[in-house]
Amino acid sequence: MSDLFATQLHSTRTQLAPQACVLHGFALDVAGALLADVAAIEAFAPFRHLVTPGGHVMQVAMTNSGTYGWCSDRRGYRYDRHDPQGGEPWPAMSPAFLQLAADAAREAGFDAYVPDACLVNRYAPGTRLSLHQDRDEDDRIAPIVSVSLGLPATFLFGGFARADKAVRVPLQHGDVVVWGGEDRMRFHGVLPVKPGRHDVVGEQRINLTFRKVK
Numbered sequence: 001m002s003d004l005f006a007t008q009l010h011s012t013r014t015q016l017a018p019q020a021c022v023l024h025g026f027a028l029d030v031a032g033a034l035l036a037d038v039a040a041i042e043a044f045a046p047f048r049h050l051v052t053p054g055g056h057v058m059q060v061a062m063t064n065s066g067t068y069g070w071c072s073d074r075r076g077y078r079y080d081r082h083d084p085q086g087g088e089p090w091p092a093m094s095p096a097f098l099q100l101a102a103d104a105a106r107e108a109g110f111d112a113y114v115p116d117a118c119l120v121n122r123y124a125p126g127t128r129l130s131l132h133q134d135r136d137e138d139d140r141i142a143p144i145v146s147v148s149l150g151l152p153a154t155f156l157f158g159g160f161a162r163a164d165k166a167v168r169v170p171l172q173h174g175d176v177v178v179w180g181g182e183d184r185m186r187f188h189g190v191l192p193v194k195p196g197r198h199d200v201v202g203e204q205r206i207n208l209t210f211r212k213v214k
């Protein structure tokens with residue numbers, strides 16, 4: 001019975017496009033390990049609200065793990081090997097991070113996935129992420145793997161132009177989204193997170209996005 005249930009947790013998939021899918025509950029059994037690793041990252045590289053080149057403070061709080069970390073300031077967006085707040089290298093990606101990313105990528109049809117960056121996003125209730133493309137990576141074919149933890153959110157899965165109609169995709173604790181290849185450059189965003197409390201994660205949503213930058 002428990003085996004059947006465990007299988008069930010990993011069995012549902014929503015195909016969003018030819019090379020984009022949601023693996024429902026795929027990270028559920030490692031969520032505790034991933035959250036412990038987020039706490040370790042945060043201890044060395046605290047969450048912070050970055051400033052956009054336009055001078056706006058981002059609602060989402062961010063930190064990074066891996067060889068490269070995504071940074072934004074008045075000069076622009078870029079990946080940097082060092083945390084500009086303190087100058088140290090970003091905390092290394094943990095075995096649990098690398099394993100989950102590779103397992104999810106393989107499940108979605110992308111073999112031998114070795115990300116070199118993980119952007120960690122933290123959403124307080126009310127926080128949104130406006131429609132954008134991820135275009136600061138040199139590799140625009142390799143998949144991005146995203147893991148949702150904590151409060152649920154509605155993800156906006158758009159097209160290749162900002163004005164294209166976006167589909168709403170509900171994401172829960174433990175869900176993993178993988179997209180690469182022809183769907184890698186789609187516009188996407190997150191609607192404001194509704195107030196609530198998750199049993200394990202509390203009043204927040206944490207999202208891990210694994211990328212291949214170089």
Ligand code: MD3
Pocket residue numbers: 020119121129134144146155157177178179183184185186187188189190207209
């Ligand atoms: C499917 N993060 O950090 S991840 C980002 O939930 C970012 O924190 C969001 O967008 C978050 O850049 C979304 C899930 C995701 C992201 C981009 C996609 C799924 C996607 C692009 C195309 C298709």
Ligand code: FE
Pocket residue numbers: 132133134188
């Ligand atoms: Fe993005």
